[in-house]
Amino acid sequence: MRRSDGSSHGPSNPPCRPPKPGNLALERNAFVGRSAELAVLTGVLEAGRLVTVTGVxxxxxSRLAARAASLAEPHDGVWLVELASVSRPHLVEYAVAEALELTDHTSRPPRQVLLEHLAERRLLLVLDGFEHLLDxxxxxxxxxxxRAPGLRVLAVGRRPLGVEGExxxxxCPMPAQEAAELFADRATAARPDFALHDGNLPDVLxxxxxxxxxxxxxxxxxxxLRGLSPAQLLLRLDDRFTLLTGGVSGALPRHQTLRTAIGWSHELCTPDERLLWARLSVFSGRFDLEAAEYICGGFGLADDAVLDVLGELLAQSVVIREETPAGVRYRMLDTVRAYGADWLEAMGDGPRLRRRHRDWYVGLATSCEVEWFSARQPDVAARVDADLPNLRIALDHCLSEPGEVHLGQYLTGTLWFYWVGCGRLAEGRHWLERSLEQACDNEDARLKALRALGYVAILQGDMVPALAALQECQAEAKRIGNITAATGAVHLIGFLELVTGDVPRGEQLLRSALDQYHEIGxxxxxxxxxxVGLAMAMALQGDLPGAVMLCEDVRTVCDDHGERWALAYALYVLAFASWADRDLAAARELLEEFLVICHGFHDLLGTVLAxxxxxxxTAEDGDFAEAALLQGVAGRIWPSVGLPRFGSSQFNASHELCEALVRDHLGDEKYDEWLTTGAQLGTDAAVARVLDRKHREQAGPVPPQCGPGPDASQAPNRREPASCPTEGGKAAG
Structure with a gap:
């Protein structure tokens, strides 16, 4: 900061309060009872780094742990990881990264990414439902x-984790009086006029x-209680205990009691309700009505009856309804789902339902790939986000069942747009490599997966396996006459040449691929x-008018079709052209729109490029401290994408130009201070800061404190661009 006399000083205004970090959701209904346990658990959590809540x-x-976690206030927030819907041990790390909203496009092991992310942070991680993934x-x-001294873990499961220091x-179960209060609170959902009184209290207790x-x-x-009185409940409960007593041999009494309680609720259901309960257990996590109707309808349950029967299960709290960014979704508590799964297997209908589940999600991915090129692109991204647990189940099924590898290769290749465009490169590569490890006689499905693998690996900066996959794709596509796959391989090989430095060769291949795309319609x-990639190659070689013409054409097509993701990268090249013409205001406007689109899609690569x-x-506009801060933000993000600026002197030129400008005006010490400040700013906060210019002008460049900005009266040194100020040929593939 600068005083009016030109000297520097630190910010003195009171701190602004940023939003509380974390992903812990608000409670859906009242927290009843458990005050003594809550107080004890809160104290234990403050004293220990690993606390595990166990019980039947x-x-x-889960409810008590979430309540206790909500009372904690670690510096970097409380983050809930729900593992109940995670089916395989190797996906635990991906689930934790997803819950932490941590996007990493590199080929690094996910555990390494987590360790680096958490190393300097102070946060509480709530790990719920780990028992089926214990090891x-x-x-x-x-x-x-x-490795992360500031980390605390609150685990929730039916058994201890078994980690030193745990x-x-x-x-324990609730005392009868507290349980009665819980009963009364939840009963009002079924009967709003219900209340405890002397007449019903003995039965409820x-x-x-x-x-x-x-x-x-x-x-x-x-x-x-919607259909029964407390007295009738008591009578039926007594009958069901007699019928279902014992449970699983060797199980704890409370396990037997819970199974009896769920079994009793199951017995109170109609035959159609029991049948749908069992069939719904095939889902992992949330599902929508259309999926339930397709997968669970027929064979004794009419398709048009699924909605009404689902409504009855909702009324009985067997199924829970939730609002999500993708619309209304439903789910079952894990214990309830597991009970239904036992019935499904007992009926011998499990294999058929899993095939129906696979077919639905293969069809969903196919339609989403088509709709990705439309005005529904944001909806498609939200849809795949919401259905990812079920897509994982479908992928795992295809890659585990004999004779279905081709469907697995097709499915994971079809999801290329999600892996590439929505910040899922690491997981996409996992599924693509797993699918391609297996032999498959469906050549078209294999080509689809090979092309997607090459694309993902390029964006991760892993060029050797990328080139191998694409060359294999090109050779096999030519052999069998698949012109589309061969063209796609040439396109991506050209993209690879562009980002690795052979720009003329990249331009040649990209132009050839684009001509072939047009020829086949x-x-x-x-x-x-x-x-866009071709435009980038032309821009890097000085043909700005040609690059602008190509990108304006892309913009027109995107406007006609409602496409946003490809539009973003066209805006990126147009921003470079505006910068080269010294129109900084236009360049900023285009870059901000680019940033909005990429951040909305969770495209971390586009975000860091912007x-x-x-x-x-910003530096050339005279705001040197803010420019250094943004370089600090980018420097923190780049390792999660790949090698910063590809290690290329050509793509590194703009970074060096910005750094030179800022160091000239701030000096080395201040530059390093702002760089460090930016590195401590989260991606969401950085994006909000970039887009909220009015706040930035008022608040100055230091988060989270307020104060006057740096003196911008000095005119920046104008330097002619040595090359494209982007690091981004990488994203425009």
């Missing part, structure tokens, strides 16, 4: 606690005692990205 399923572990969860938590918090005070069982019972996001280039524009 349905006893309320993987134990290994990960042990490593994270060893403090156990066994959770007895119901709660019979259910051993297990909250899940109590809530299921309360949901039946292909028009989609890939074709437009090829055109921030890096905005740093140069």
């Amino acid at each position: 399923g349905g006893v309320g572990k 993987a969860s134990r290994s990960l938590v042990r490593d994270l606690l060893r 403090r156990l918090f066994p959770l 007895e119901v709660c005692r019979r259910l051993d005070g297990i909250p899940l069982a109590v809530e299921l019972a309360a949901g039946r 292909e028009l989609n996001s890939s074709v437009l990205i090829c055109q 921030i890096e280039t905005l740093a140069l524009v």
